[in-house]
Amino acid sequence: MALHVKLLAGAARRYGPPLAHAAYRRWKAMTPEEKERYRRQMREYAGRGRAVAKGAAGRVRGRGGPPEPRA
Numbered sequence: 001m002a003l004h005v006k007l008l009a010g011a012a013r014r015y016g017p018p019l020a021h022a023a024y025r026r027w028k029a030m031t032p033e034e035k036e037r038y039r040r041q042m043r044e045y046a047g048r049g050r051a052v053a054k055g056a057a058g059r060v061r062g063r064g065g066p067p068e069p070r071a
Helices: 002-029 032-060
Strands: none
Touching: none
8 A cells, every 4th residue: 555655646746846847837818707607616616515515424423333224
């Protein structure tokens, strides 16, 4: 497993800065309307992620198994 982590870390160091620069250039080229649309999408994705995580956390608590069937 340590080898996978080292490979991933090396790839992040190698490819991270060029990808970040490309994302920055793309962001600077967007119109204000496109930027607002992008922000709105990210807020929706984050809300969905929080809802999924909250649901998963509710299932994991307790005895750790699946939820009891409703009568």
